[in-house]
Amino acid sequence: MLAGLAGLACGGTAVAAEPLQALIPRVKRSVVAVGSYGLMDTPRFGFRAAGFAVGDGLHVLTNAHVVPEETPERIDRSIAVQVWLGDGQWQTRSAKLLGRDLRNDLAVLAIDGPALPALKLAERDAEEGASIALMGFPIGNALGQVHTTHRGIVSAWTLIAQPAEGPAGLDPRAVRQLRSGAFKVMQLDAVAYPGNSGGPVLDVETGEVVGVLQGGAVKSTKEAALSAPTGITYAVPASTAARLLAESTR
Structure with a gap:
């Protein structure tokens, strides 16, 4: 899953100068629900926060504080994301914590494929008033x-x-x-x-x-x-x- 990942930070496709009404449906397929999946939980997917696909489409950025703690002894519960398939349909996929920055409250997850449309991270800071x-x-x-x-x-x-x-x-x-x-x-x-x-x-x-x-x-x-x-x-x-x-x- 982690092979061929050079240049991920600038990966993804930017959407240039289009109305917000056109941008929204493009971005929806990249924004996922982050949580946990438990075989004994009701519901099985426990929602915690949002996240979004970046790089090769198999990596998700989210907040560090929302990622469930991984407990190896609990094979019935794991980190998971839900991916929007359109028309109110969601697909649950397993995820793994790859990196965490507690100071800035960021986390990177690796998710099962197929790849999602990746959002591009801006290389320059947004200006005030943007x-x-x-x-x-x-x-x-x-x-x-x-x-x-x-x-x-x-x-x-x-x-x-x-x-x-x-x-x-x-x-x-x-x-x-x-x-x-x-x-x-x-x-x-x-x-x-x-x-x-x-x-x-x-x-x-x-x-x-x-x-x-x-x-x-x-x-x-x-x-x-x-x-x-x-x-x-x-x-x-x-x-x-x-x-x-x-x-x-x-």
């Missing part, structure tokens, strides 16, 4: 597993760190971020919900992926993200994702 679109599965299966697109702009490039509010907030992920310092992210003026995480941030003009959605600013609780979203969303730049992809597929 029009973007997000695609994912808002609120997961609660509304049905349907590709949904939100539109917005790149509102800023910012350095972000996530200090904990007291010792109770110092989980391992927060500790790692505090130790490694602030890192550069895109701030978007676009509403995102749980289920959008891990999906592509698309430059509407070129169709290229300029970022991987991380999540949104939450006012108080996780429930508030559903009832009163802030409209402030963060994404990891495509250049960071490209480096992880290249490292993971050497």
Whole structure:
């Protein structure tokens, strides 16, 4: 599966200067649902987040925090993705974790074939004010597993760190971020919900992926993200994702 992977970071096909209405159906076949597959689970596929095909079409980028932990002793449960076949039909495929960047909350998965249409990672950072679109599965299966697109702009490039509010907030992920310092992210003026995480941030003009959605600013609780979203969303730049992809597929 991993043979002949040179140049994956720039793989995929860009969609040049076409309306969003034409871009959406092209991208749908590349955006997958990421989760777990369990023989004893109900439903068997447990949705966690979005992801999208890159490189040779057999690799998926998503968020690190949504990838289920692999437990060798549990042969009845594994990482999986669901691929859209059109007309509301989904196909479950097995997946394997190839690489993870916990600091930037990114992960690369290898999936079973056949290859999906790959999205191209932009080689340059998007400018502030650029029009973007997000695609994912808002609120997961609660509304049905349907590709949904939100539109917005790149509102800023910012350095972000996530200090904990007291010792109770110092989980391992927060500790790692505090130790490694602030890192550069895109701030978007676009509403995102749980289920959008891990999906592509698309430059509407070129169709290229300029970022991987991380999540949104939450006012108080996780429930508030559903009832009163802030409209402030963060994404990891495509250049960071490209480096992880290249490292993971050497």
